[in-house]
Amino acid sequence: xxxxxxxxxxxxxxxxxxxxxxxxxxxxxxxxxxxxxxxxxxxxxxxxxxxxxxxxxxxxxxxxxxxxxxxxxxxxxxxxxxxxxxxxxxxxxxxxxxxxxxxxxxxxxxxxxxxxxxxxxxxxxxxxxxxxxxxxxxxxxxxxxxxxxxxxxxxxxxxxxxxxxxxxxxxxxxxxxxxxxxxxxxxxxxxxxxxxxxxxxxxxxxxxxxxx
Numbered sequence: 001x002x003x004x005x006x007x008x009x010x011x012x013x014x015x016x017x018x019x020x021x022x023x024x025x026x027x028x029x030x031x032x033x034x035x036x037x038x039x040x041x042x043x044x045x046x047x048x049x050x051x052x053x054x055x056x057x058x059x060x061x062x063x064x065x066x067x068x069x070x071x072x073x074x075x076x077x078x079x080x081x082x083x084x085x086x087x088x089x090x091x092x093x094x095x096x097x098x099x100x101x102x103x104x105x106x107x108x109x110x111x112x113x114x115x116x117x118x119x120x121x122x123x124x125x126x127x128x129x130x131x132x133x134x135x136x137x138x139x140x141x142x143x144x145x146x147x148x149x150x151x152x153x154x155x156x157x158x159x160x161x162x163x164x165x166x167x168x169x170x171x172x173x174x175x176x177x178x179x180x181x182x183x184x185x186x187x188x189x190x191x192x193x194x195x196x197x198x199x200x201x202x203x204x205x206x207x208x209x210x211x212x
Contacts, residue, residue, distance in 0.1 A: 001031065002038045004180045009042050011184025013174070014167075017068055017090075019048035029053055036062040044088060051079055054087075066090070068113060071098060080108035094127035096141060103143040112142055113169060116150025117160070122171045126150060136163035157190035167191070 005016055018035050020028045032047060036057070039045055044065035047054040051074060057064045066088025069079055076091050083089065088110040091102050102109045116126045117135055129150065130138070139146045145166035152160065152168050160168055170187060177183035 001175075002034045004175050005035050006038045007180035008174050008184045009039060011174075011181040011186075012188030013043065013184045015044050015046065017046045017048050017169070019171075025053070029056065032057050032064065033060075033062055036064060039063070046088060046090060049073055051082055054083065066110065068092070076102070076105050076108040090147070093138075094130065096138060099138045099141045103141065106144050109144050111145040111147055111166065114138055114142075114146045114148050114165075115169075117148055117156065118151030120151040120172075132156075132159055132163065135160070135165075139164045154186045154190045157187060158193070161191060 008016065016035060016039060018028075018032050020031055023031065028050065032045075032053060036045055041063050045063060046066045046068050047057065047064055048068050049070065051067050051069070054064055054067045067079060067083060068090035069076065070092040073079075074082075076089055079089055089108060090111050090113050091109050092113045092115075093099050093102050094115060099112065099114070102112050114130075114135060116129050117132065119129045120126050135148055146164070147167040147169050148160050148165045149169035152170055153173065157168055168187065168191065174180050174183045174187070
């Protein structure tokens, strides 16, 4: 896992979200520590769901930048009070009312993870696929940056960016690739609109998520 993370960052990923749905607390905490060590401050590292492990990691001076929470986790206003003003907070949303709610809590929410664009097997409880048109409608409702997730391929990236997304989030497309450096580079190139290996435009977020 840590080698995959290192490769994703080398390929151009600009944020890493540590996700380990089936790990126990110690395993997840150890994974966070190893990911932070290999990333070494190059890009922000977010902890998925577990605000408690984020706080513990920060207490142990790990370079964790924030958390990403879902609709069944603590309300983002509570998470903000726990993690402080400087931590990043991402929130998953799919339905229009969830987008409006996250946008209403703009002081607490750093970005929305919007999806799923396509059907995906990475997340067992992923919402029904929205398709590009519905994604575009929800992006218009949002008042915070929106990162699109869910079965995204390199071919999807230009259209997703064109409808106003702030970035794309991928998991198996990079973590399951034979060459994670090349896979991440292809996504970054598609986002930047440049051939692979020709410059890198800053300011756009590609998240490589990991799961056990």
